[in-house]
Amino acid sequence: MQILTANRLVDGDVVFLTGNYDWSIEINDASIARDQTEACRLEDIGTKADKSAHVVGCYLVDVVIVEGRIEATHYREIMRTKGPTVRGDLGKQANVYGSGGLRSGQSPLAAQNHHEVQQEFAHVSL
Amino acid sequence: MYRYDEFDATFVRQRVAQFREQVARRLEGGLSEDEFKPLRLMNGLYLQLHAYMLRVAIPYGTLSSRQMHKLADISVKYDKGYGHFTTRQNIQFNWPELKDVPDLLDELADVEMHAIQTSGNCIRNVTADHFAGVAVGEVEDPRPVAELIRQWSSLHPEFTFLPRKFKIAVIGTREDRAVMKSHDIGLRIVRNDGGDTGYEVHVGGGLGRTPMVSRLIRAFLPRPDLLNYLEAIIRVYNLIGRRDNKYKARIKILLHETGKQEVTRLVEKEFDQLKKQNDAVSPAEYERIAAYFQDPAYEDTDFNLDAFDEKRKQHPQFNLWLNSSLSEHRQRGYSIVTVSLKPIGGIPGDASAEQMHGVATCAEKFSLSEIRVSHEQNLVLPFVKKQDLFELWQGLKKLDLATPNVGLASDIIACPGMDYCALATARSIPIAQDISNRFADLERQHDVGELKIKISGCINACGHHHVANIGILGLEKKGVEFYQITMGGEAGENTAIGTVIGRGFSGTEVIDAVETLVDTYVELRQENETFASTYSRLGVTPFKEALYATA
Amino acid sequence: MPLLKDGRIVEDHWQFIGDDDDIPVQGDIVVSFERLKNSIEILVMRKGYLGVRLDNDADAHDLAPYINNLALIALEFPAFTDGRAYSQARLITTQLNFTGELRATGNVLADQGVFMSRCGFDAFEIDEHQPPHLWLSLANAMSLAYQKGYRARAGFSPRAVVASRVG
Ligand code: SF4
Numbered sequence: 017m018q019i020l021t022a023n024r025l026v027d028g029d030v031v032f033l034t035g036n037y038d039w040s041i042e043i044n045d046a047s048i049a050r051d052q053t054e055a056c057r058l059e060d061i062g063t064k065a066d067k068s069a070h071v072v073g074c075y076l077v078d079v080v081i082v083e084g085r086i087e088a089t090h091y092r093e094i095m096r097t098k099g100p101t102v103r104g105d106l107g108k109q110a111n112v113y114g115s116g117g118l119r120s121g122q123s124p125l126a127a128q129n130h131h132e133v134q135q136e137f138a139h140v141s142l
Numbered sequence: 143m144y145r146y147d148e149f150d151a152t153f154v155r156q157r158v159a160q161f162r163e164q165v166a167r168r169l170e171g172g173l174s175e176d177e178f179k180p181l182r183l184m185n186g187l188y189l190q191l192h193a194y195m196l197r198v199a200i201p202y203g204t205l206s207s208r209q210m211h212k213l214a215d216i217s218v219k220y221d222k223g224y225g226h227f228t229t230r231q232n233i234q235f236n237w238p239e240l241k242d243v244p245d246l247l248d249e250l251a252d253v254e255m256h257a258i259q260t261s262g263n264c265i266r267n268v269t270a271d272h273f274a275g276v277a278v279g280e281v282e283d284p285r286p287v288a289e290l291i292r293q294w295s296s297l298h299p300e301f302t303f304l305p306r307k308f309k310i311a312v313i314g315t316r317e318d319r320a321v322m323k324s325h326d327i328g329l330r331i332v333r334n335d336g337g338d339t340g341y342e343v344h345v346g347g348g349l350g351r352t353p354m355v356s357r358l359i360r361a362f363l364p365r366p367d368l369l370n371y372l373e374a375i376i377r378v379y380n381l382i383g384r385r386d387n388k389y390k391a392r393i394k395i396l397l398h399e400t401g402k403q404e405v406t407r408l409v410e411k412e413f414d415q416l417k418k419q420n421d422a423v424s425p426a427e428y429e430r431i432a433a434y435f436q437d438p439a440y441e442d443t444d445f446n447l448d449a450f451d452e453k454r455k456q457h458p459q460f461n462l463w464l465n466s467s468l469s470e471h472r473q474r475g476y477s478i479v480t481v482s483l484k485p486i487g488g489i490p491g492d493a494s495a496e497q498m499h500g501v502a503t504c505a506e507k508f509s510l511s512e513i514r515v516s517h518e519q520n521l522v523l524p525f526v527k528k529q530d531l532f533e534l535w536q537g538l539k540k541l542d543l544a545t546p547n548v549g550l551a552s553d554i555i556a557c558p559g560m561d562y563c564a565l566a567t568a569r570s571i572p573i574a575q576d577i578s579n580r581f582a583d584l585e586r587q588h589d590v591g592e593l594k595i596k597i598s599g600c601i602n603a604c605g606h607h608h609v610a611n612i613g614i615l616g617l618e619k620k621g622v623e624f625y626q627i628t629m630g631g632e633a634g635e636n637t638a639i640g641t642v643i644g645r646g647f648s649g650t651e652v653i654d655a656v657e658t659l660v661d662t663y664v665e666l667r668q669e670n671e672t673f674a675s676t677y678s679r680l681g682v683t684p685f686k687e688a689l690y691a692t693a
Numbered sequence: 694m695p696l697l698k699d700g701r702i703v704e705d706h707w708q709f710i711g712d713d714d715d716i717p718v719q720g721d722i723v724v725s726f727e728r729l730k731n732s733i734e735i736l737v738m739r740k741g742y743l744g745v746r747l748d749n750d751a752d753a754h755d756l757a758p759y760i761n762n763l764a765l766i767a768l769e770f771p772a773f774t775d776g777r778a779y780s781q782a783r784l785i786t787t788q789l790n791f792t793g794e795l796r797a798t799g800n801v802l803a804d805q806g807v808f809m810s811r812c813g814f815d816a817f818e819i820d821e822h823q824p825p826h827l828w829l830s831l832a833n834a835m836s837l838a839y840q841k842g843y844r845a846r847a848g849f850s851p852r853a854v855v856a857s858r859v860g
Contacts, residue, residue: 026169027239028193069171072189090621092560096191100561102489102571106222106237107192153837160834164804180774181804263774293839299811300783300843303776380780381752419787420842 017079019046019086020058021096022071030096030108031071033061039071041108043086043097048079143204143512144289144434146254153296154251157258161185162244169241184264184302185247186232186257190564193237197260198250200515202270202288202312203231203522207502207511212253214498220246225498227483227491229517229555229606230309231269232260236562258296263304265295265376269311271319272516275435276524278472281331282339284312286432287368290423294369301376305383306391308376309348316635321517323347323356323637324609326393327375332362340364345375345405346397349603353639354394359406366422367413373420374412378405438510438525443475445528453532460535462584463546468531477528479509481521481538482545482553487579489571490556491519500541508534517606518555520548550587551595551660552578555606559599559616560623566599568616568623569649573597576653581660590660592672594633609633611673612659613640614652625652627689629659629682632674643686655689662688694818697825698794707744707765717741723767726751729759737762746798749777753784760789768814770799779812786813787842803828807835811843 020033031039032046040046049055055076062074078089088094099107168178186197213233217225220242221235228234238246250256260267268291270284271277291310295301311322314331322328328344341363347356363371379393397405454461469478481501484490505513505523508530514522526534538544547553554577557563559570574597581587597614598605607613613628624646631640647655662685667676696705709723710716716739723744729736736743744765747753756766766785768778778797785791796816797809803823810832819828
């Protein structure tokens with residue numbers, strides 16, 4: 017399974033393509049491609065979007081569904097959906113984890129497997 | 143320090159206005175990202191993992207208190223209240239919004255700063271010895287010439303689209319505190335037998351995927367010839383440097399593939415032409431710049447050694463701090479103080495707005511309002527009277543900036559790694575933090591002594607891991623981070639590239655591995671031997687055995 | 694491609710001749726360096742001006758024997774990030790002392806106009822999406838430059854580089 021991601025031109029924030037063809041900063045709004053055809057379709061949208069003045073650097077990301085929520089599989093992408101693992105107070109995770117951050121009380125490299133934390137991002141349509 | 147005249151000020155303002163227009167065109171769709179990217183990079187603006195990142199130049203690492211206050215204010219107004227000092231005398235802001243960057247740049251211009259050419263395939267921010275002007279045994283302050291090169295290279299019409307980035311460093315002493323030999327061009331100021339000042343010209347150093355130590359191509363270049371010679375080198379590189387492969391495009395590869403002799407011949411030939419055609423560096427212009435870097439009016443201080451020793455006894459922490467933070471000043475009664483940006487378990491090189499303001503204030507009180515930034519990601523107060531040291535220490539302590547670990551195990555260089563950087567293959571900061579925590583006992587660190595641990599999050603080697611006693615490179619294997627250890631590297635005058643000692647480690651294992659290496663050294667060292675000298679006496683074998691013995 | 698010269702779009706009277714094309718009897722023509730070398734005797738006999746296009750990995754010094762026969766030299770930017778032609782232009786104008794038309798071709802963008810002009814270009818094959826007024830407004834954005842030896846060629850920009858001081 018894959019989703020389409022990019023950075024938003026105006027502020028650089030990480031965004032995901034939704035089913036309504038707009039972009040959300042919340043990964044759970046992403047439109048999921050479940051097969052090759054759908055992935056190609058997303059990729060086409062990405063190629064077009066890259067020419068826009070809206071987002072930058074579209075690419076596909078592998079995801080899985082964990083307890084009904086979309087999770088990236090690669091650690092790089094997990095970090096993109098959360099924020100720096102060394103500053104839990106910054107980035108998307110800040111709204112969720114509070115100032116303690118991902119690192120409090122755990123080994124840094126466990127952070128990437130932190131699936132159980134509730135994600136409660138506000139949906140922001142762009 | 144240097145002050146902009148009207149020319150410099152107008153130049154920077156116009157550049158900001160130009161960038162403002164380019165940003166507007168990009169936001170309106172008049173420029174594609176492909177077209178815009180090199181333009182924003184020329185102004186130090188990257189698009190990273192989570193946001194944009196702006197890299198601001200601190201030319202030759204010199205900052206005034208006023209500038210430091212401004213950086214702090216900018217971090218609050220346009221960012222998230224902190225900045226990151228890098229290994230190339232820059233500061234990075236990790237969260238600015240594209241639309242705000244022109245305003246941010248205008249505020250920088252208010253204090254004579256900019257982000258011009260802190261990125262892109264052009265001549266980058268010129269760096270220098272962070273002890274410039276106060277170092278013992280200095281032939282001449284390297285900053286006037288660094289400033290001259292800064293001006294000359296700013297928006298250079300011919301050298302703005304080079305095959306790859308181009309870095310220049312200048313030093314004025316035997317000791318090399320600026321990793322001069324890891325630069326595309328390294329200049330060392332020397333004096334010849336006739337008493338004239340000139341430069342040793344070293345070319346083709348660099349870290350990255352293919353690390354190389356630079357080669358000396360000119361033992362003495364007279365000062366008036368400097369810019370013509372630089373022009374010749376960079377022109378030759380621009381014309382025949384490789385462009386087919388990003389990893390083979392630095393001038394070090396040209397030197398390696400074409401040979402030092404041939405490159406030198408081409409450079410000298412071009413230089414002969416240029417000498418006929420261009421003016422030499424005008425002494426008046428050089429003197430105009432140099433006048434800004436004259437010694438301050440030093441005071442004869444009545445330093446009371448007995449009282450000082452009493453303080454040391456009363457405050458063991460102060461004593462420990464003195465032992466690691468002070469460097470000899472060329473003026474009697476003064477010290478150079480290095481301010482550690484490496485609190486135990488902290489993020490190397492990060493400083494909060496509060497800390498930046500605090501250091502700026504300390505510098506106002508105790509260091510003639512001047513601050514330096516070192517490539518080791520620390521700050522330096524260059525003009526501290528010995529009699530003020532205790533008070534300064536107390537001030538820094540309140541800011542959590544008095545960790546007595548400069549030059550020790552927890553004074554780690556670390557690039558931002560995957561926590562911020564879009565090019566990273568693994569994280570570096572958490573590794574630095576965990577090593578730092580492992581060596582949290584400062585008495586132990588002082589016992590271990592001088593140790594350079596440096597960490598990069600990918601082969602680009604911004605964390606200088608090739609030139610470390612213990613270098614760590616973060617890589618990816620099958621979707622997991624892992625870390626390779628390099629030993630035998632060195633940064634100073636005897637710059638040497640380390641070698642990988644064996645198979646890599648997971649992020650947890652690598653912390654144990656570092657500790658094993660340190661324990662091995664402690665066990666094997668002879669009296670007064672540093673980690674580096676034990677290593678060069680015994681070679682890698684005992685360390686390897688200790689590390690991989692269990693297998 | 695519109696041709697920008699002296700601050701405005703001008704008619705391009707030059708014909709670019711491929712290596713397999715016949716050489717026209719009259720008119721101003723631009724040939725490759727290979728052809729220039731091989732057919733110089735014929736080329737100088739015909740009516741009309743002669744120009745050459747030089748690949749960006751060629752050594753500009755090789756033009757020296759022909760420089761007095763040339764009225765135009767076209768240099769190429771295969772991508773605007775490939776800056777070899779800046780140095781070629783500089784060699785051609787400062788060391789071969791060429792004073793004819795020096796034309797920028799390929800991926801030639803307005804944001805680089807001032808750099809090109811200061812390296813010696815005076816004619817630009819521009820992108821339709823970047824009209825001359827954009828070129829001129831960008832050229833006027835910076836009135837100062839540090840590099841003394843690099844003067845914009847006349848006619849490109851009224852304000853560009855009125856002052857300079859190092860190097
Ligand atoms: S070494 Fe790699 S990961 Fe670290 S800052 Fe440089 S490019 Fe980024």
